[in-house]
Amino acid sequence: MKTASAKDLFENYEIDIEKFDEVYDTNGEVRKAYKSIHKYLSSLDLDGFKRYNEAAKLSFLIQGITFATYNENNQGIERIFPFDLFPRIIPKNEWKHIEDGVIQRNTAINLFLEDLYNDKKILKSGLIPHELIFSSGNYLKQMLDFVPPGRIYNHISGTDLIKHKDGNYYVLEDNVRCPSGVSYVLSNREAMKKTFSNMYKKFKVALITDYAEKLFECMQSVAPEGVDEPVCAILTPGIFNSAYFEHAFLAQSMGVELVEGRDLFVENGFVYMKTVYGKQKLDVLYRRVDDDFMDPLVFNPESALGVPGIMSVYREGNISLINAPGTGAADDKAIYAYVPDIIKYYLDEDPILSNVQTYRCDKEDDCKYVLENMDQLVLKPVDQSGGYGIFIGNKATKEEIEEMKQKVLHDKRSYVAQPIMSLSVHSTFIEETNCFEPRHIDLRTFTLLGKDKSFVLKGGLSRVALRKGNLIVNSSQGGGSKDTWVIQN
Amino acid sequence: MLSRVADNLFWFGRYIERTEHLCRFLRVQYFSSLESPLEIQNEMALHSIMSMVGMPVEENHLLEEDVLLVVAMDESNPSSIKSTVQQARENARGARDLISTELFNIVNKFYRFTHDYPEEYYKTRGLYDFTQTNIENCAIIKHNIQNTLLHDEIWAFINMGLHLERAAQICRIIISKLENYYKLEEMKASATIMSYQLGVLLRSCEGLDMYRRTYKTSPVLNNTLEFLVLNPDFPRSILYNITKFQEYLAEIWPYKQIRKNSIEWKIGRIKEYLTYSTVEDFEKKPIEFVEKTLDYLYNLTNMLSKEYLSY
Numbered sequence: 091m092k093t094a095s096a097k098d099l100f101e102n103y104e105i106d107i108e109k110f111d112e113v114y115d116t117n118g119e120v121r122k123a124y125k126s127i128h129k130y131l132s133s134l135d136l137d138g139f140k141r142y143n144e145a146a147k148l149s150f151l152i153q154g155i156t157f158a159t160y161n162e163n164n165q166g167i168e169r170i171f172p173f174d175l176f177p178r179i180i181p182k183n184e185w186k187h188i189e190d191g192v193i194q195r196n197t198a199i200n201l202f203l204e205d206l207y208n209d210k211k212i213l214k215s216g217l218i219p220h221e222l223i224f225s226s227g228n229y230l231k232q233m234l235d236f237v238p239p240g241r242i243y244n245h246i247s248g249t250d251l252i253k254h255k256d257g258n259y260y261v262l263e264d265n266v267r268c269p270s271g272v273s274y275v276l277s278n279r280e281a282m283k284k285t286f287s288n289m290y291k292k293f294k295v296a297l298i299t300d301y302a303e304k305l306f307e308c309m310q311s312v313a314p315e316g317v318d319e320p321v322c323a324i325l326t327p328g329i330f331n332s333a334y335f336e337h338a339f340l341a342q343s344m345g346v347e348l349v350e351g352r353d354l355f356v357e358n359g360f361v362y363m364k365t366v367y368g369k370q371k372l373d374v375l376y377r378r379v380d381d382d383f384m385d386p387l388v389f390n391p392e393s394a395l396g397v398p399g400i401m402s403v404y405r406e407g408n409i410s411l412i413n414a415p416g417t418g419a420a421d422d423k424a425i426y427a428y429v430p431d432i433i434k435y436y437l438d439e440d441p442i443l444s445n446v447q448t449y450r451c452d453k454e455d456d457c458k459y460v461l462e463n464m465d466q467l468v469l470k471p472v473d474q475s476g477g478y479g480i481f482i483g484n485k486a487t488k489e490e491i492e493e494m495k496q497k498v499l500h501d502k503r504s505y506v507a508q509p510i511m512s513l514s515v516h517s518t519f520i521e522e523t524n525c526f527e528p529r530h531i532d533l534r535t536f537t538l539l540g541k542d543k544s545f546v547l548k549g550g551l552s553r554v555a556l557r558k559g560n561l562i563v564n565s566s567q568g569g570g571s572k573d574t575w576v577i578q579n
Numbered sequence: 580m581l582s583r584v585a586d587n588l589f590w591f592g593r594y595i596e597r598t599e600h601l602c603r604f605l606r607v608q609y610f611s612s613l614e615s616p617l618e619i620q621n622e623m624a625l626h627s628i629m630s631m632v633g634m635p636v637e638e639n640h641l642l643e644e645d646v647l648l649v650v651a652m653d654e655s656n657p658s659s660i661k662s663t664v665q666q667a668r669e670n671a672r673g674a675r676d677l678i679s680t681e682l683f684n685i686v687n688k689f690y691r692f693t694h695d696y697p698e699e700y701y702k703t704r705g706l707y708d709f710t711q712t713n714i715e716n717c718a719i720i721k722h723n724i725q726n727t728l729l730h731d732e733i734w735a736f737i738n739m740g741l742h743l744e745r746a747a748q749i750c751r752i753i754i755s756k757l758e759n760y761y762k763l764e765e766m767k768a769s770a771t772i773m774s775y776q777l778g779v780l781l782r783s784c785e786g787l788d789m790y791r792r793t794y795k796t797s798p799v800l801n802n803t804l805e806f807l808v809l810n811p812d813f814p815r816s817i818l819y820n821i822t823k824f825q826e827y828l829a830e831i832w833p834y835k836q837i838r839k840n841s842i843e844w845k846i847g848r849i850k851e852y853l854t855y856s857t858v859e860d861f862e863k864k865p866i867e868f869v870e871k872t873l874d875y876l877y878n879l880t881n882m883l884s885k886e887y888l889s890y
Contacts (some may be wrong), residue, residue, distance in 0.1 A: 152691065
């Protein structure tokens with residue numbers, strides 16, 4: 091507990107009324123949902139809080155929830171993903187809106203993918219230009235005229251949301267290839283429970299422990315036809331992959347094998363695992379290897395991570411792949427602008443979650459606007475993820491703006507632009523200053539679609555940009571994360 | 580179970596056991612050399628430490644600090660203690676979806692301990708602390724292997740690695756220390772020194788106390804050999820570990836038809852051979868006998884790889 095002379099951890103907290111602060115309202119009052127947790131954290135002195143902070147860090151280190159960076163001597167230095175002990179709280183009614191919204195959005199994306207690779211009705215209707223699809227490197231001809239088991243393409247979707255200063259949630263991007271991060275949601279929760287058990291039990295936080303069970307049910311539901319008890323596995327690139335912890339964690343949580351490409355082979359139209367007892371047939375494969383590396387016979391011939399011949403087995407219906415290859419055609423940032431129309435087209439519903447206004451540089455009017463207003467826009471390459479290649483207009487120098495203009499003019503299809511959205515901020519402990527400061531956050535939600543079933547993990551991953559003023563929250567760009575609590579109102 | 584993962588589990592077991600033996604050997608040799616009356620005993624201790632990590636050296640005057648560092652701390656030396664712990668951890672990572680969280684976490688914690696151990700502290704005061712904490716960590720890991728895993732083939736592969744490695748390490752310790760023993764014999768060292776050398780050998784295998792209970796005398800050569808090679812009840816004898824290896828192998832495929840020259844057949848042969856051997860059969864040339872046994876064990880590893888672990 092805090093001594094009388096101890097420094098208040100929130101002493102220097104500055105509230106910026108231009109931004110939506112999740113913890114404080116514009117009058118500087120702590121919001122209702124945060125009152126008791128704020129009181130608890132305020133009661134701690136710096137040393138006490140730091141002890142908790144170190145204990146949480148150590149717990150991540152011991153569990154091996156780390157990623158390695160390599161220096162010149164090729165000696166791996168292991169780091170933990172920074173974790174902040176002040177949880178993000180989402181009241182239940184707010185969460186219901188998010189949950190309904192991401193299910194609607196990902197259901198529509200699934201129907202869109204089936205249509206794109208089969209009847210192409212949406213293209214014929216003229217709603218989406220042909221060239222937008224056919225110019226995308228993520229549209230795979232190997233998926234044409236084929237419907238996966240259970241009619242599901244995006245079994246696992248990571249939808250990134252932000253809360254704008256108007257207090258509303260907006261979808262920032264869709265990730266329907268191999269979205270990662272769910273293991274951090276579950277590990278963050280464990281760390282929070284251990285560190286702040288007294289406080290945690292006072293809240294009725296929605297459970298997230300059922301994720302693995304739901305994922306397993308989802309995998310089983312899309313097994314190849316005629317297979318009653320499917321053998322399931324997760325395909326990992328191997329122990330040196332930065333997400334290996336997640337792959338092993340999920341395999342362990344579901345009790346399925348964690349395989350590498352070299353553990354699998356194709357024989358007579360089926361995929362087999364090499365086991366100590368000989369070969370064993372595999373039915374459902376949750377692959378955490380990108381499309382391009384899945385099958386050297388049809389994609390990148392240099393790939394040693396995939397399984398030669400697996401695509402032909404897939405098309406014969408003898409193995410299910412999760413997610414389906416070619417889903418990248420739908421999470422391209424140029425497609426993003428059309429998702430509200432896609433929802434309307436397939437579901438005849440208005441979108442529950444709004445999009446951020448998006449300008450497509452391949453449209454003449456949009457491009458003109460973008461070139462004239464670059465200092466007020468965020469420009470994103472359409473086919474990159476992980477926060478790479480993002481240009482933030484109000485942070486750029488004149489030279490950088492000019493350079494970006496040339497890039498856009500040179501390759502219009504490759505860029506979209508959005509207004510600089512004001513991501514909400516959240517109180518976050520900053521080690522350099524030893525106190526809480528506001529930092530920008532977003533929210534990655536995880537949606538599962540199986541045959542006739544859907545599920546959204548209650549909470550998701552709140553990512554936080556630890557550098558002051560930074561809007562990019564990705565871990566590859568120095569971001570951290572927070573536990574996210576969905577609670578009763 | 581995947582062959583690749585079985586390979587990870589087998590080598591995880593081997594590296595844990597190897598680490599434990601390296602630590603004990605280093606500790607026992609170093610501290611016993613402190614009270615050795617002959618200067619050459621000191622040299623011998625350093626040479627035998629180098630030979631245990633597979634780095635035998637020709638020159639006579641080894642620098643103690645160099646030896647102690649290269650064996651324990653040198654991450655560029657694949658046989659150092661830091662490296663074997665890292666290998667154990669990497670193999671556990673390769674199978675972390677199959678082993679318990681408790682087991683993985685303690686392996687990882689162990690890795691962090693050795694990896695972060697300050698070299699300066701080790702050089703000046705930390706040798707006992709470093710080796711002893713490592714030995715204790717190995718014990719906790721083995722406790723978790725026995726008590727947090729299903730006793731199925733995953734568990735069996737780890738145990739096969741543990742026992743095969745232990746048998747091999749005991750062979751190497753015997754060879755190394757007997758070479759010293761015979762050198763001292765040539766130099767006509769006193770009976771006390773000779774017995775002390777055998778005591779060091781037994782302590783290197785954590786067997787001096789149980790030896791005394793069995794024979795109720797100070798160590799003598801015949802009894803020491805009998806105890807470390809043929810005792811069926813001492814968990815660090817060669818026979819005991821070969822018997823265990825055979826039992827765990829049978830867990831993998833209980834009803835397998837045993838073919839001539841298969842690994843099951845070979846392991847059965849050596850087990851029966853040792854069971855019905857007496858120390859008199861090899862007391863004249865014990866080093867040769869143990870070297871042959873070690874070769875046989877290496878051959879068993881190759882056969883296991885070929886039949887179960889290749890992928």
